[in-house]
Amino acid sequence: MRKRNSKDLLTRATGRFYTHEFIGRRLADVVVRTAQLEGRRSVSVIDPFCGDGRLIGWFLEAVSKRDGARPRMWSVELWDCDAAALDTARKRVLETAAQLGVEVEVETVLGDTFAHAPSRFGEFVVCLTNPPWELLKPDRRELDQLDEDVAREYVAQLRQQSSRLVEYYPLSAPRRRYAGWGMNLARAGTEVALRLTANDGVCGVVSPASLLADQMSESLRRWVFEEYVVHDIAYYVAEAKLFDEVDQPSVTLVVSPGVTSHSPTMLVVHDRALRGKEVRFSEQEWHSLRSDGYVFPLQFGPELLGLRSKWDNLPSFADLEGESQDDLWAGRELDETGHRRFLGDKGDYLFVKGRMVSRFRMCEAPSQYVNRDGPRIPSSADHYRLAWRDISRPNQRRRIQAAIVPPGMVTGNSLHVAYFRDDDLERLKALLAVMNSFVFEAQVRMRLATAHVSLGVVRKARVPPLNDRGLTAELAQLVARCEKGDEEALTTVEVRVAQLYGLSHEDFALLLSAFEKVEEEEKRALLTSPAWRCPSVGSQQLAR
Structure with a gap:
């Protein structure tokens, strides 16, 4: 020491x-x-x-x-x-x-x-x-190399400093503190x-x-x-x-x-x-x-502030959450710290890491289970969930990477998850279509200042109503095709979601211009899609 x-x-x-x-x-x-x-x-x-x-x-x-x-x-x-x-x-x-x-x-x-x-x-x-x-x-790395008495004194001094700062500078105090820090x-x-x-x-x-x-x-x-x-x-x-x-x-x-x-x-x-x-x-x-x-x-989209009026009156992702049967639950499941000690070849729940999730599908199949004597499995692992990566660098082409995770798998905290309490899979897929869209991602990116796509930021993003069965059926069908890599569906679902947000063709072109890493060929395909000539079921419903 x-x-x-x-x-x-x-x-x-x-x-x-x-x-x-x-x-x-x-x-x-x-x-x-x-x-x-x-x-x-x-x-x-x-x-x-x-x-x-x-x-x-x-x-x-x-x-x-x-x-x-x-x-x-x-x-x-x-x-x-x-x-x-x-x-x-x-x-x-x-x-x-x-x-x-x-x-x-x-x-x-x-x-x-x-x-x-x-x-x-x-x-x-x-x-x-x-x-x-x-x-x-x-x-923790410093503490591990210190004598016990010195480490204890160090932590005590930091706690004293932290308490003094909260007292002197309350405006700078975090709304939530983890383990007192x-x-x-x-x-x-x-x-x-x-x-x-x-x-x-x-x-x-x-x-x-x-x-x-x-x-x-x-x-x-x-x-x-x-x-x-x-x-x-x-x-x-x-x-x-x-x-x-x-x-x-x-x-x-x-x-x-x-x-x-x-x-x-x-x-x-x-x-x-x-x-x-x-x-x-x-x-x-x-x-x-x-x-x-x-x-x-x-980091993204100051030129898009004028588009906020298109979605500011829509409900937020947080508005979907609640305790009622058809409400959304959102959060995280297992702490990944030291995960090697509780993973093995046998168990009841496969373990899903962030890198295994990409847009609309799981890009890597999980192969390890959580040991039966490992951490307690949350009840959310028995539901179909929408999962998205927490870590996502600002310079990535698309920062939101979200897919459906089935029951029988449990996610680490490199993923955030959400599910409808009534297990409405069709509606969950419709929400996935929205979340993976350029419009939703633009809202999230405009609030991000770190490499984390946090639940707190996602909760502030606006979401078009997803209660119309015709709308959710249409989006769910498109998502099923997107999960198989159908390029036409990937384009169509973007246009459909943009229409649900009330964006015109010109609005969408402006929004796409902020995504500098997206190739011009893809942008042209989105802007020339035949879907613009065919309003979605949901946009017709909203218009009425």
């Missing part, structure tokens, strides 16, 4: 990703353009998670290029929990100021920013930072930065892109967009590879306290070559974003 200091481990658990120069310089430029600096003799500036001080250095360089009168003195504070990084940051800021002929005073604070910050809320005219990007929880330091760090900013100040923050898209960040997002003016949002794709050792999509925000963001905010999307594209939202699109918890379509 290795003996390591629990404080060192705590520092590692609250680590960071250093800011790429392109991101940092652009952020600093926007902050300087936004800040109200005229008429001030001295300006207070802080980076509460300063690392090596690069953001404040770039900020001073941006200030030196600004036209007009500038403050004579910059009072800079640098905070960090890493003594070596803090010393580097101080030297860097002083050297940059000397090179630029800028007069600065630099104060450093070594310690826990999250604990120190509440006594300084509202003090700084400029706050510029990149908070740590970590989920606060113990690393779940506090995201990037969220909490963003809340810290905004609270440190003075009423007449400006704040610039670097964050994982999930801040603007995931469910856990909704409370914080609403606070930001409804209590602050958001001047600038920039998004950087993971493929730009802007952070060492991790491919992570990121965003920057520049905000000022005091006035709500009633008007649309512009988004600048940067591709892998760091070319920026401006995305401007109409008042209707901004209203749609606001009503959806300010979930921004970062």
